[in-house]
Amino acid sequence: MKLEEGVLKKDRRALARLITLVENDSDEAQEALRVLHSHTGKAHIIGITGPPGGGKSTLVDKLAKELRKRNKTVGIVAVDPTSPFTGGALLGDRIRMSELSTDSDVFIRSMGTRGALGGVARATSDVVKLLDAFGKDTIFIETVGTGQAEVDIVKIAHTTIIVTMPGLGDDIQTIKAGIMEIGDIFVVNKADRQDADKKVMEIQAMLELGQKKNSWEPPVLKTTARDGVGIPELLDLAENHYRWLLESGNLKKMSIEKSRAELFSIIEQNVEKVVVDRVDEGEIDKLCQQIANKEIDPYKAADEVLAKTGIKLKK
Ligand SMILES: Nc1nc2c(ncn2[C@@H]2O[C@H](COP(=O)(O)OP(=O)(O)O)[C@@H](O)[C@H]2O)c(=O)[nH]1
Numbered sequence: 001m002k003l004e005e006g007v008l009k010k011d012r013r014a015l016a017r018l019i020t021l022v023e024n025d026s027d028e029a030q031e032a033l034r035v036l037h038s039h040t041g042k043a044h045i046i047g048i049t050g051p052p053g054g055g056k057s058t059l060v061d062k063l064a065k066e067l068r069k070r071n072k073t074v075g076i077v078a079v080d081p082t083s084p085f086t087g088g089a090l091l092g093d094r095i096r097m098s099e100l101s102t103d104s105d106v107f108i109r110s111m112g113t114r115g116a117l118g119g120v121a122r123a124t125s126d127v128v129k130l131l132d133a134f135g136k137d138t139i140f141i142e143t144v145g146t147g148q149a150e151v152d153i154v155k156i157a158h159t160t161i162i163v164t165m166p167g168l169g170d171d172i173q174t175i176k177a178g179i180m181e182i183g184d185i186f187v188v189n190k191a192d193r194q195d196a197d198k199k200v201m202e203i204q205a206m207l208e209l210g211q212k213k214n215s216w217e218p219p220v221l222k223t224t225a226r227d228g229v230g231i232p233e234l235l236d237l238a239e240n241h242y243r244w245l246l247e248s249g250n251l252k253k254m255s256i257e258k259s260r261a262e263l264f265s266i267i268e269q270n271v272e273k274v275v276v277d278r279v280d281e282g283e284i285d286k287l288c289q290q291i292a293n294k295e296i297d298p299y300k301a302a303d304e305v306l307a308k309t310g311i312k313l314k315k
Pocket residue numbers: 051052053054055056057058059092094189190191192193223224225226227
């Protein structure tokens with residue numbers, strides 16, 4: 001049986017195997033993703049990001065349990081730059097150790113970012129597609145940090161939850177710089193600590209300063225993930241956001257935008273492959289030296305390279 005057929009039949013081992021192939025950017029994975037494409041698009045994808053230690057993994061763990069209570073199946077992808085690519089212990093062994101890891105309706109996968117062939121955002125996106133095709137109702141993507149890589153990863157999500165916590169004076173600065181505008185829901189976790197309300201007010205003030213993109217007003221919610229406080233409310237908010245996306249037509253728009261990005265990324269990769277295939281490496285080296293020596297400009301050099309591949313640019 002082909003792996004993609006296994007995935008459609010909800011065989012967890014086929015799923016795990018295919019995920020590994022996706023991570024290794026293998027041709028077999030590409031073939032499977034083609035077949036599975038028409039089976040994707042049903043899952044609610046939730047991205048969770050924020051500074052390390054804020055409680056993201058704990059939140060995901062509790063949210064997943066809440067979803068199981070509501071009879072929904074769950075996929076979890078944790079992306080952690082500190083982990084080796086083959087997936088070490090991640091997502092805190094917190095989740096691995098919890099009852100979730102023995103629940104067959106929850107599939108957990110951790111991925112490192114180093115060495116992800118074809119880029120981690122793309123690998124994550126493909127893994128999410130596999131989980132979607134497998135039939136998971138809700139898929140979480142947990143990423144650490146607030147840089148561009150995280151923003152790219154989070155773009156895969158329908159609903160983005162930004163997690164922060166009281167104290168940590170300047171994490172909000174980092175958030176402001178990078179990801180404030182992509183948050184659909186803001187969570188101040190560790191509300192058992194002092195100054196949670198202060199943090200909520202800070203975020204609200206920043207949201208008021210920001211530009212309004214549409215009719216969704218990002219709520220700010222306090223949680224104490226450790227004790228499960230605020231979890232059902234957070235899940236309700238995430239589900240409201242998904243409903244809003246559906247009803248406002250934004251889900252469709254997002255899906256078309258993602259498709260465009262995906263199409264162009266594939267075209268780019270293919271063009272690069274064609275160039276590598278058809279143009280002698282030595283010639284490319286020579287052109288690079290000429291560009292560096294200012295003997296030729298890079299646009300002209302690119303024209304020359306493309307001309308050798310047979311790709312013609314209209315001028
Ligand atoms: N006091 C308190 N600690 C929490 C809470 N949620 C998580 N933690 C703890 O914070 C630490 C970091 O949590 P983790 O979920 O790994 O954070 P992540 O790095 O954002 O994924 C762990 O020791 C958790 O037990 C909370 O609501 N209150």
